[in-house]
Amino acid sequence: AQSVTQLGSHVSVSEGALVLLRCNYSSSVPPYLFWYVQYPNQGLQLLLKYTSAATLVKGINGFEAEFKKSETSFHLTKPSAHMSDAAEYFCAVSGGSNDYKLSFGAGTTVTVRA
């Protein structure tokens, strides 16, 4: 079975500062990993995904994430926060290409201070 743990349910950053959201996974097979963003009263939107190609993955809106097998981590970063980045972020894992299901973390809410 696969699972993810997101460290920190709330993160507050200043506009222009680094955004770092932590995700650790557990998987018995090589995982596929995803980050999603949810704006208020909306569904989830895919930010980026790792599917066993390059370990540094670039996504939309300036976000990127690095897959580190030795640390079982897939942390999400953005060099400079913008007010529009205020949202809830979810890390998710599936058990590779043969696994239909995504397992989600509990989510991290990001607030951006002016």
Added chain:
Amino acid sequence: DVKVTQSSRYLVKRTGEKVFLECVQDMDHENMFWYRQDPGLGLRLIYFSYDVKMKEKGDIPEGYSVSREKKERFSLILESASTNQTSMYLCASRGGQGHGYTFGSGTRLTVV
């Protein structure tokens, strides 16, 4: 772009009612999913369907059933709604191996 459409954004139902939540996708995806989202718990999988008329239980299927008679439509049914089923319900479809899911905008269900 793939569109996943959930028929209602907000619903209020009474305890004991039978409730239908509808989801339609327009990209011929085989896999469809129903999740519920609760604060502090993230998203939890209720049921999924990997093909027409096929369904499998997710992590929290109790009190729910599903129907998939056509490829584009996946319905979630609350047989007898209870207050602990008050939640945000999200439908998703998946476009093949290694692809992320595309989510609908969600249905916020309140059971009173």
